[in-house]
Amino acid sequence: MRSLIFLGILSLALARKTFFGDQVLTVHPKNEAQVQAIKNLDTKVDFWSPDSPAGISVGSSADIRIPSEILPAVKVALRRQKIEFEVMIEDVESLVGEQFKSAQGRGILDGTTAYDYEKYHTYDEINDWTNAIAAENPTMVQRTVLGQSTEGRDIPMLTLSSGQSASNPEILVDCGIHAREWVSPAFCQWFVRQLLDEPNNVRISEATYHIIPSINVDGYAYTWTNDRMWRKTRSKNGLCYGVDPNRNWDAGFGGEGSSSSSCAETYHGPYAESEPEVKAVADFMRANKDNVKLYVTYHSYGQMILYPYSYTYDLAANTDELDFYAVQGKNAIQSVHNKRYIYGPGAVTIYPAAGGSDDFAYDTGIKLSYTIELRDKGVYGFTLPESQIQATCEETDAFMQVMHNAVVSPTYQA
Structure with a gap:
């Protein structure tokens, strides 16, 4: 099976869009x-x-x-x-080419080495990994499929818990909403491994973690086979393919920062939750809003900690609390590898962006809701080298520790 995956990637990589001279x-x-x-x-x-x-x-x-x-x-x-x-x-192709060269040469594609968390992985590899890690840890990891994508791919979610208390607070983490942001799914995979490897499984004994390694599975697969810089989903809309899955949520849908043009990178789609990938996660949020106390969605790039709102300049009711933990998280990140993040409400800090997942989660009832833009700040952009995956994950885990504590032992006082 893995040899077939290798041959598939090798042949498709030869036909992919190139960026020579860009x-x-x-x-x-x-x-x-x-x-x-x-x-x-x-x-x-x-x-x-x-x-x-x-x-x-x-x-x-x-x-x-x-x-x-x-x-x-x-x-x-x-x-x-x-x-x-x-x-x-x-030269964009020089960086993109290195990423594909690394994928074609690594043993994981033919099953000769262990899963490497410091490499970028294809959708098929990630999907296989979710099955394997659940099978290897049956008492702590449950794999579920939230739904299928437009092209019929599974959208897997891993739930991590020691099972010590059914009343533990729940935390939802997702990655890969935008297809070309490869370091995002890389973090979600690394984070699962980190939670399982902790002494006494401390965090998953205190909280239940739901982790979605990649939401936009069709778009992500397409970045490996056709166009490394693809951003959207792969649904057909008019003359063009794809909807921006972070403009498709029912949170100020169709507002400022989204586009009604089906060919635009920020096309919001024909209606809220038109994309099955978005609807699958939105349904999970609605069904579990009373138990999920924290939502974090990972993107790249820019090194930012953002919180509601992005569809309006109005501030969230608990802005002081959101800001309190953002500052703690920023400081925790910087303490690891001295990377500096900015923070604040999305619309105020960068620009308005209607229809985003963090605003939807917040309006649904998850009052600690954050969007994190990972490395870097404009050296590699979407082509962040694999050599930076480990450090990126280490500093991001420091942020997640802060947020874990915010849920299980909050220190904010109004």
Whole structure:
């Protein structure tokens, strides 16, 4: 079976979209005319951060992937508008190619080595891993399938608990909402292993953890076989494929920061929860809202701790509490490898983004709800090397320890 997976990846990798000569430019608009000039590039380029031209503003920077065929013309246009910029990534394919080269060469694909938590894994590998780790730890890990994707893939969830108390608080963690953010599913896998390897299984004796390694399973699979920079789901909508699964939740659906154009990267979909991947997780939240006390969703990149709201500039009722634990989490992260994170309400801290999962969780009744943007801050972006997975996970685990304590032994006082 694993040899077939290897052959499949090898053949499909040869046919995947390549990015030879593409560059990621970081641009710095200083006035509204420059902002508009950058926004006018919309259909020709790939906005990395922010994720759409709507998020660009005066005085902020933006990372944009420019296809090689228009790169000279774009640079001329930027210079003509006197827009300052620098090259963030000289050749996108050189980084993407290294990731695929690593995948083709590692033994896990043919079953000759143990599962490597410091590597990026395909959907099939992750799915097999969820089965294996549940089978290896039958008293502590339960595997369930929340639903199927548009293309019929399982959306597995692992529930970790020592079973000592049915009344323990529950924590929901998900990864991989956006397909190209590979370090996110890598963290969820690493975190499962970390919880199981802890002495006396301390955290899962005090709380029940529900961990979804990858929500957007079709999009993630597509990044391995066709387009490494794919972001959305794979449903067919009009002329284009895909819905932004983090604009598809019933939380200010269709509002600012989302798009009604089916070809846009932030397309919100024809209606809330149109995507089966989103509906499966939303249904779980609704069914378990009285028991789940914390929701954390992992994305990349930018090194941010965000909390509701993103669909409005209004503040959440317990903003002081959300901020209190965000500060603790930020400090915990920095204490590990000195990585600095910013924090705050989504709309205020970065830009409005209606239809997100953290806002939905909060409005459903999960009052500790966070979106974490993992490494980095604009060196590798979505192409974070595998060499940084371990360190990223270590510092993120420090954040999760803070949040665990917030649930089982809260220290916030109003």
